[in-house]
Amino acid sequence: MTTQPERGLRELYDDDPERADALVFGRRRFLAQSALAGMGAVLGLAIPFGRYMPAGLIPVALAESEDAFVIPGKDGLTVLNDRPINAETPAHLLDDEITPNSRHFVRNNGIVPERAETRDVSDWRLTVDGEVETPLTLTLGDLKSRFKTVSYALQLECGGNGRAAFNPPARGNQWTVGAIGNAKWTGVRLRDVLKAAGIRDAAVYTGHYSEDLHLSGNPEKDAISRGGPIDKMMERHTLLAFEMNGEALPAQHGFPVRIVAPGWPGSVSQKWLRRIWVRDRVHDGAKMTGTSYRVPAYPVSPGQRVPKDDFRIIEAMLVKSLITFPKSGLELAAGTRSVEVRGHAWAGENRVARLDVSRDFGATWQQAKLSAPPNRYSWQRWRAAVDLPGPGYYEIWARATDESGASQPFAIDWNPKGYLNNSLHRITVTVAA
Ligand SMILES: Nc1nc2c(c(=O)[nH]1)N[C@H]1C(S)=C(S)[C@@H](COP(=O)(O)O)O[C@H]1N2
Ligand SMILES: [Mo]
Numbered sequence: 001m002t003t004q005p006e007r008g009l010r011e012l013y014d015d016d017p018e019r020a021d022a023l024v025f026g027r028r029r030f031l032a033q034s035a036l037a038g039m040g041a042v043l044g045l046a047i048p049f050g051r052y053m054p055a056g057l058i059p060v061a062l063a064e065s066e067d068a069f070v071i072p073g074k075d076g077l078t079v080l081n082d083r084p085i086n087a088e089t090p091a092h093l094l095d096d097e098i099t100p101n102s103r104h105f106v107r108n109n110g111i112v113p114e115r116a117e118t119r120d121v122s123d124w125r126l127t128v129d130g131e132v133e134t135p136l137t138l139t140l141g142d143l144k145s146r147f148k149t150v151s152y153a154l155q156l157e158c159g160g161n162g163r164a165a166f167n168p169p170a171r172g173n174q175w176t177v178g179a180i181g182n183a184k185w186t187g188v189r190l191r192d193v194l195k196a197a198g199i200r201d202a203a204v205y206t207g208h209y210s211e212d213l214h215l216s217g218n219p220e221k222d223a224i225s226r227g228g229p230i231d232k233m234m235e236r237h238t239l240l241a242f243e244m245n246g247e248a249l250p251a252q253h254g255f256p257v258r259i260v261a262p263g264w265p266g267s268v269s270q271k272w273l274r275r276i277w278v279r280d281r282v283h284d285g286a287k288m289t290g291t292s293y294r295v296p297a298y299p300v301s302p303g304q305r306v307p308k309d310d311f312r313i314i315e316a317m318l319v320k321s322l323i324t325f326p327k328s329g330l331e332l333a334a335g336t337r338s339v340e341v342r343g344h345a346w347a348g349e350n351r352v353a354r355l356d357v358s359r360d361f362g363a364t365w366q367q368a369k370l371s372a373p374p375n376r377y378s379w380q381r382w383r384a385a386v387d388l389p390g391p392g393y394y395e396i397w398a399r400a401t402d403e404s405g406a407s408q409p410f411a412i413d414w415n416p417k418g419y420l421n422n423s424l425h426r427i428t429v430t431v432a433a
Contacts, residue, residue: 073250075102080173084108084215084223085252088161088178091425092327094344097182097381098153101245104181106252107158107173109287110223113211113272116251124256126240130207130278133198140256143240146196147188152237152262153378155182155346159265159293159314162412162421168303170418177322177425182344182379185260187241190276191234199230199278206233207283208259208270225285226293227277228261228268232315237262237377240273262377263348265314265419267293288313295415302414316348318422319408321355321382321400328427334391336431342383343425345370347402355382358397362410365399391433399424 071077077087087106094103115124121140129135138146158179163170173179206227214221232238239260242249249255254271261268267287277283287293294311323343332339345352351373356365368384388394401407408424 071106071252073102073252074106077103077105078176078178080175084110085112086173088175089181090327091177091322091324091343091427094178094180094322095324095342097344098245099181099183101183101247101250101253104156104183104244104253105158105179107179107266108212108223108252110215111213111217112251113213115211116255116272119248119255121256124274126257126273127275128193128197128278129275131200131203131280132194132278133200134196136193136197138193140242143188143193143257144242147192149186149188150239151184151186151243152239152375153182153184153373154237154239154260154262155180155377155379156260156262156266156269157181157317157320157346159267159317159419160417162423163418165412165421165423166414166418170416172418179266180320180322180346180379182346183244184246185239185241186243186246187239187257187260189236190238190240190259191236193240194230194234194276194278197278202280203230203278204281205229205279205283207277207279207285208273209275209277209285210270211272211274222286224267224270224287225283226267226270226288227279227283227285228264229315230278232261232264232268235261237375263316263346265293265317282313291417293419295417295419299413300415304416306416314419316350317346318420319345319347319350319352319400319402319406320422321345321352321398321408321425323396323398323425323427326427326429328429330427330429332388332429332431334432336388338385338387339396339429340383341368341386341396341398342381343398344379345382345398345400346379347400347406350402350404350406351376352380352400353403353405354401355384356399356401357384357386358399359386359388359394361395362397368398388429388431391431394429394431395426396429397424397426 076093080086085108089103089105126138161175161179164174164176208227212223214223241260242257257273258271259269296306297312325342345355355368355370358365368382371381373380399408408422412421412423
């Protein structure tokens with residue numbers, strides 16, 4: 001193999017075990033070093049009995065290896081794919097009100113640019129052009145000195161969070177519940193920069209371009225190039241962020257500058273930004289069209305085929321919540337009659353109005369104590385003391401309702417690409433007899 005593998009080994013073993021075998025073992029069933037280079041070769045040895053190894057089995061040493069799939073700076077995340085890197089956070093590790101950098105999920109469509117590792121910004125520039133009076137070319141220093149710096153706690157959720165629950169399944173990263181984070185982002189307001197450039201009347205949408213590399217390695221191709229309507233980009237919480245929780249952006253999260261457009265699918269929050277093209281029409285860059293980050297314009301039944309023209313771009317994310325304490329599976333001692341439960345709730349463009357919990361499979365609901373957000377677009381803390389009348393198995397369910405009256409469904413609203421699953425989060429606790 002001379003080309004780089006397009007997918008991570010785990011995904012490849014799931015999808016196409018024979019091809020994965022060929023990559024790992026090569027023709028003579030010795031480990032093909034070239035295939036492993038990209039994932040941090042851990043074996044690097046011949047396998048004397050390799051000829052007996054059943055086809056399609058990921059070698060245990062690779063599956064168990066820490067090195068092969070570790071993401072620097074991350075702690076306890078579940079890696080869904082190593083090329084491109086995609087990792088989610090188990091719910092119980094999202095208990096902090098501000099998600100630490102080490103616990104924030106990562107969703108990459110391409111390869112992290114070199115600059116994010118070298119941290120060299122000497123030749124980094126942000127260009128703002130298109131439907132503007134004065135195109136701008138800004139250094140990082142310009143951005144920091146010419147515009148007012150602000151900090152907000154902002155929720156960022158991948159549009160595909162919850163995809164793993166879809167049946168029939170949807171292709172793509174099998175996110176369970178943890179493609180959500182609420183870090184404190186510092187930067188300048190995108191609207192201040194757009195105003196400095198002077199947006200023309202014809203402007204309707206932005207188009208974002210970045211330094212990450214397409215998986216094919218072809219520099220002509222963009223891994224992703226999304227954008228958003230001018231109104232959302234002019235909203236005062238939409239940032240050009242250069243710090244995450246008080247540190248320069250980590251390599252995985254967009255160094256040196258990213259957009260944070262809170263409450264919208266994470267894909268609108270372009271990382272490793274280098275250009276904003278202000279457009280007179282809806283942007284049509286990579287992953288703006290077709291079925292990418294788009295859903296049918298009407299409800300569909302599971303498995304239904306939907307014509308491409310009937311898809312529309314996802315805008316605000318939906319009302320949702322997470323139980324972050326206790327960790328599902330908690331075993332309580334005999335005689336325990338109550339458990340303290342807590343989590344977070346968020347609602348795209350809206351504020352969360354109430355949070356209810358149930359410990360009897362939805363027969364009755366109890367209102368939790370819900371905190372105000374520190375600022376708009378932050379998730380909100382909730383907590384409740386839940387009675388457990390006797391020994392046995394319980395499920396605790398959480399259901400958020402936003403100020404518009406929308407709340408979380410029990411069952412998924414199915415769509416072909418597995419977006420926007422905001423069904424309620426469930427955990428289990430048991431009380432010993
Ligand atoms: N340049 C670039 N920006 C990007 C992406 C990407 O692959 N490349 N992924 C997007 C998607 S789909 C999501 S959900 C968020 C994830 O942000 P995070 O990795 O900081 O959690 O980044 C968005 N911005
Ligand atoms: Mo995403």
